[in-house]
Amino acid sequence: MVxxxxxxxxxxxxxxxxxxxxxGDVSRVIQRTGSGIAHGMGRSYGDACLxxxxxxxxxxxxxxxxxxDEETGRxxxxxxxxxxxxQRLMIPRGWMLPVTPGTQLVTVGGAIANDVHGKNHHVxxxxxxxxxxxxxxxxxxxxxxxxxxxxxxxxxATVGGVGLTGVIVTADIQLRRVAGPWLEAETIPYSDIDxxxxxxxxxxxxxxxxxxxxxCLSLKGRGLFMRANPIDKKERLISFPRxxxxxxxxxxxxxxxxxxxxxxxxxFYLKKRQKGLSIASIxxxxxxxxxxxxxxxxYGPNGFFxxxxxxxxxxxxxxxxxxxREIRAAGQGSFLAVLKTFGKKAPLGFLSxxxxxGVTLALDFPNKGKTTLALFExxxxxxxxxxGRIYLAKDACQSRDLFVSGYPKLEQFLSFRDxxxxxxxxxxxxxx
Amino acid sequence: MKRIVIIGATSSIAEHCARCWIQKAPVDLVLVGRNxxxxxxxxxxxRVRSPQSTVVSMQIDFLDPIHIKQLAxxxxxxxxxxxVLIAHGVLPDQSRCQTDLVHCEEALxxxxxxxxxxxxxxxxxxxxxxxxTLAIIGSVAGDRGRKSNYTYGxxxxxxxxxxxxxxxxxxxxxxxxxxxxxxxxxxPMTAHMTSQSGRLASASEVAKQIVSGIDKGKPVIYxxxxxxxxxxxxxxxxxxxxxxxxx
Ligand SMILES: Cc1cc2nc3c(=O)[nH]c(=O)nc-3n(C[C@H](O)[C@H](O)[C@H](O)COP(=O)(O)OP(=O)(O)OC[C@H]3O[C@@H](n4cnc5c(N)ncnc54)[C@H](O)[C@@H]3O)c2cc1C
Ligand SMILES: NC(=O)c1ccc[n+]([C@@H]2O[C@H](COP(=O)([O-])OP(=O)(O)OC[C@H]3O[C@@H](n4cnc5c(N)ncnc54)[C@H](OP(=O)(O)O)[C@@H]3O)[C@@H](O)[C@H]2O)c1
Numbered sequence: 001m002v003x004x005x006x007x008x009x010x011x012x013x014x015x016x017x018x019x020x021x022x023x024g025d026v027s028r029v030i031q032r033t034g035s036g037i038a039h040g041m042g043r044s045y046g047d048a049c050l051x052x053x054x055x056x057x058x059x060x061x062x063x064x065x066x067x068x069d070e071e072t073g074r075x076x077x078x079x080x081x082x083x084x085x086x087q088r089l090m091i092p093r094g095w096m097l098p099v100t101p102g103t104q105l106v107t108v109g110g111a112i113a114n115d116v117h118g119k120n121h122h123v124x125x126x127x128x129x130x131x132x133x134x135x136x137x138x139x140x141x142x143x144x145x146x147x148x149x150x151x152x153x154x155x156x157a158t159v160g161g162v163g164l165t166g167v168i169v170t171a172d173i174q175l176r177r178v179a180g181p182w183l184e185a186e187t188i189p190y191s192d193i194d195x196x197x198x199x200x201x202x203x204x205x206x207x208x209x210x211x212x213x214x215x216c217l218s219l220k221g222r223g224l225f226m227r228a229n230p231i232d233k234k235e236r237l238i239s240f241p242r243x244x245x246x247x248x249x250x251x252x253x254x255x256x257x258x259x260x261x262x263x264x265x266x267x268f269y270l271k272k273r274q275k276g277l278s279i280a281s282i283x284x285x286x287x288x289x290x291x292x293x294x295x296x297x298x299y300g301p302n303g304f305f306x307x308x309x310x311x312x313x314x315x316x317x318x319x320x321x322x323x324x325r326e327i328r329a330a331g332q333g334s335f336l337a338v339l340k341t342f343g344k345k346a347p348l349g350f351l352s353x354x355x356x357x358g359v360t361l362a363l364d365f366p367n368k369g370k371t372t373l374a375l376f377e378x379x380x381x382x383x384x385x386x387x388g389r390i391y392l393a394k395d396a397c398q399s400r401d402l403f404v405s406g407y408p409k410l411e412q413f414l415s416f417r418d419x420x421x422x423x424x425x426x427x428x429x430x431x432x
Numbered sequence: 433m434k435r436i437v438i439i440g441a442t443s444s445i446a447e448h449c450a451r452c453w454i455q456k457a458p459v460d461l462v463l464v465g466r467n468x469x470x471x472x473x474x475x476x477x478x479r480v481r482s483p484q485s486t487v488v489s490m491q492i493d494f495l496d497p498i499h500i501k502q503l504a505x506x507x508x509x510x511x512x513x514x515x516v517l518i519a520h521g522v523l524p525d526q527s528r529c530q531t532d533l534v535h536c537e538e539a540l541x542x543x544x545x546x547x548x549x550x551x552x553x554x555x556x557x558x559x560x561x562x563x564x565t566l567a568i569i570g571s572v573a574g575d576r577g578r579k580s581n582y583t584y585g586x587x588x589x590x591x592x593x594x595x596x597x598x599x600x601x602x603x604x605x606x607x608x609x610x611x612x613x614x615x616x617x618x619x620p621m622t623a624h625m626t627s628q629s630g631r632l633a634s635a636s637e638v639a640k641q642i643v644s645g646i647d648k649g650k651p652v653i654y655x656x657x658x659x660x661x662x663x664x665x666x667x668x669x670x671x672x673x674x675x676x677x678x679x
Contacts (some may be wrong), residue, residue, distance in 0.1 A: 018623075021623075022473070024470070064473055064474070064477035066477070068480040069485070089481060
């Protein structure tokens with residue numbers, strides 16, 4: 001038994017961990033160990049990748065590339081390969097992953113199982129939209145090859161299926177051509193949510209990446225809007241930042257009511273001074289925290305939650321403002337509040353998170369026990385009223401009701417579950 | 433292009449060494465394993481990582497002296513070899529070794545006899561060619577026998593003594609011999625030691641140090657480096673102290 005954490009470091013779960021190393025062995029191992037769940041890099045914040053007192057299958061050892069076609073940009077690899085390794089190998093060759101989340105230190109399997117999105121969702125959709133096929137091993141020994149054009153229902157269940165349809169062993173991904181890793185980025189301060197929506201609407205057609213940082217503790221919801229487009233800067237040398245590591249879990253949370261307000265204010269003013277155009281690499285623009293390894297340790301021994309919801313655009317202004325008021329009143333929340341609009345394309349997966357044209361708000365909360373959970377209940381009620389949903393990659397505590405109302409294709413999904421697979425999340429939300 | 437031969441190429445440490453080498457520059461790699469499919473999987477991965485490298489995989493019986501000799505001669509004849517890395521090994525269950533002598537014999541054959549056969553084979557062909565580095569993976573466990581793994585330790589100790597002799601024999605020739613002693617590393621070999629997982633070095637970190645140690649032609653590489661000091665202390669402990677420690 002080993003202690004296994006997810007990114008939120010809420011409570012470590014003692015689990016029986018089995019490492020997968022050979023693609024040829026996966027089927028045998030998962031048939032032998034008894035009911036378990038796949039665990040990639042554990043970059044989910046909540047309990048999607050946890051299985052206390054039961055088995056987890058660690059997939060990070062499945063890190064082999066299998067085939068690369070320079071002409072077509074099709075990459076076949078094992079599911080434990082890191083997105084960062086694909087990017088670093090392929091960008092110098094003029095190709096890259098069309099979609100990456102806010103950290104590249106995740107596995108291909110994890111990116112598919114949560115159908116992750118990036119800052120370019122309005123242009124390129126989510127990760128699953130670029131996967132042409134996967135090989136799935138089930139605990140009854142079946143091996144299923146599925147993709148958007150073959151066995152497509154299996155594929156729709158597996159993309160965003162939080163590991164519950166089987167273990168993804170290999171994936172076939174379509175990369176896109178790029179001139180290099182460089183983006184031309186622009187930062188624009190906004191003073192309230194209304195202004196945010198104006199900026200988002202004005203930027204979506206001409207800018208490939210859009211995202212914003214919002215200060216949830218400010219009265220009107222000031223923030224910084226960031227947008228970026230790829231540019232060709234062949235003369236610039238490609239280099240990768242050195243990584244630093246937070247060496248241990250801090251004894252108390254560094255994120256507390258004393259540090260939050262001044263930090264937010266300072267960050268806002270510093271960034272506001274840097275407004276305007278600049279050049280950034282895709283790594284530093286998309287994944288600013290990736291070179292500080294294990295930054296989640298800053299939240300101290302009790303860990304933290306990330307609360308990420310999406311709500312329909314129609315009434316979003318009102319909904320986001322209601323959520324902000326609750327968060328402000330509770331005096332919680334953190335510096336990492338992200339507000340973003342999704343594109344209009346409906347995602348593939350039955351349980352994929354991005355709602356077409358939805359507006360998503362994500363922020364971290366240090367775990368203060370009951371007071372934090374009570375705040376989440378109030379936020380859940382607002383999301384429920386608005387017809388929104390909570391992201392399973394981040395979730396540790398939403399109610400079953402909200403889950404059922406938020407994911408209308410749940411019934412379709414359930415028939416594809418592998419009876420030999422369950423996680424803390426699936427038991428909490430789906431019964432087993 | 434450097435020509436590198438890896439024996440036991442499916443070993444996690446060896447695989448990470450290969451990734452380090454091809455990341456630096458294209459190489460001509462020969463991967464030797466006991467299992468054809470697994471070895472070819474490693475080769476496919478390396479070909480994607482470095483399309484300019486040539487990577488071939490081959491299979492051999494690791495205890496067959498005739499074929500090992502033949503392999504060493506043939507590979508040297510094809511083109512001069514720059515580096516041979518001998519990496520295979522297995523961590524046996526010590527208590528089982530004490531009662532199941534078949535298990536004990538297997539552990540000694542794979543960890544001691546087989547690496548010696550490969551080393552002699554390649555040492556001869558490299559000496560003839562007057563060129564190359566022979567790197568053999570031993571272990572910190574070979575530095576002093578202890579109750580929890582002395583069968584493995586004895587085999588690794590044999591490899592260490594053998595490498596020492598070979599270094600003596602080849603001193604003054606252009607052929608270099610490097611003995612590598614990793615500390616506990618996170619690989620399939622240690623997958624069952626889950627309670628230790630936090631204390632294991634990563635295979636990629638260990639591989640980086642091996643590759644740079646071979647580059648520098650170090651006679652002995654402890655990796656991570658702190659093990660040189662730890663093992664010096666362990667070797668110095670008087671027997672009456674050592675025998676009371678539960679390790
Ligand atoms: C700093 C940070 C920023 C982030 N930003 C974003 C973002 O912008 N957008 C976004 O969408 N997400 C974001 N995330 C969330 C992250 O991308 C997802 O949680 C991702 O799924 C994590 O991948 P992982 O390899 O760590 O998988 P894990 O967290 O270990 O597992 C996630 C799920 O995938 C399943 N799984 C993993 N491997 C397999 C496999 N081989 N077969 C089947 N199922 C498998 C697990 O069972 C689990 O249900 C962020 C996370 C962090 C820490
Ligand atoms: N990991 C550690 O903590 C550690 C510490 C000190 C020293 N070492 C040494 O480092 C080397 C590499 O080990 P690793 O950690 O990378 O282990 P690993 O990933 O488990 O690899 C073991 C290798 O040995 C091969 N092998 C096992 N039994 C064999 C047999 N009977 N005949 C032929 N080949 C056999 C395996 O081949 P298959 O893939 O075909 O099974 C594989 O290539 C070994 O010499 C080991 O003793 C390891």
